[in-house]
Amino acid sequence: YVGVRYITEDLLKKLVGTISLEYVTTLNLTLAKPGGKFKYIENLEKLKRLENLNLSKNNIEKIDRLSHLTRLKELNISDNCLTRIENLQPLTNLQVLDLSHNKIKTIPSWLPTKLIQLRSFNVAENNIADMTEFVKFRDSIHLTTLKVSGNPFTDISTYRLFLLYHLRTVEWLDGCEVSEDERTSSQQRFGQGIYVLNKILL
Structure with missing residues (x-):
């Protein structure tokens, strides 16, 4: 396709400056400059020890072909064309996931x-x-940082209190540290069990 670049083994070797890809732990495939961008995730099979992968600022439409990267700890696919979160189940060691600036509708x-x-x-x-959608994380024990700003639901004035009530481990929400007063307010606002989801009074 015109304007599309492809992730090839030769390109990877050129980027990391090594003949062998087996010992590479960090890979940056960000393409912020104008011109052709990556549309497909491909040819990463030999990066068995990869821990940090940056695919931001491309035109990727689907999360795919990452299942073999089981050592991956950080994954950045921000500023792409994603509409779904998919095919990440095998990445059980993932600690940091950035999917901001896409077109995702559900978790x-x-x-x-x-x-x-x-x-x-x-x-x-x-x-x-x-x-x-974020109530699904209520049993998560490690989630401490969450960024959701810029989604339609954040127009609701009580969205922070709602999320903090359900997500007790979150310490940073949208770049702001969660205070004890805010945590208390979330309990007072939503701890009574008398509210209708999605119809919260402003």
């Missing part, structure tokens, strides 16, 4: 149960309209 129910080591999750600037 799959498997995400908090499969990515049990996740401590930082960024889905800011997406198309998530229902804040109850």
Whole structure:
């Protein structure tokens, strides 16, 4: 395709400056400059020890072909064309996931149960309209940093209190540290069990 670049083995070797890809732990495939960008995730099979992968600022439409990267701890696919979160189940060591600035609408129910080591999750600037999507993380024990700003549901003035009530381990929400007063307010606002999801009074 015109304007599309491809992730080839020769390109990878050129980027990392080594003939062997087996011992590479960090790979940056960000393409911020104008011109051709990557549309497909491919040819990463030999990066068995990869721990940090940056694919931001491309035109990737689907998360795919990452299942073999079982040592991956940080994954950045921000500023792409994603509409779904998929095919990440095998990445059980993932700790940092950045999917901001995409077109994602929902959080799959498997995400908090499969990515049990996740401590930082960024889905800011997406198309998530229902804040109850994040209730799926209520049993997560490692999630401490969450970014959701720029999604439609953040127009609701009480969205922070709602999320903090359900996500007790979150310490940083949208770049702001969670205070004890805010945590108390979330309990007072939503701890009575008398509210209707998605119809919260402003």
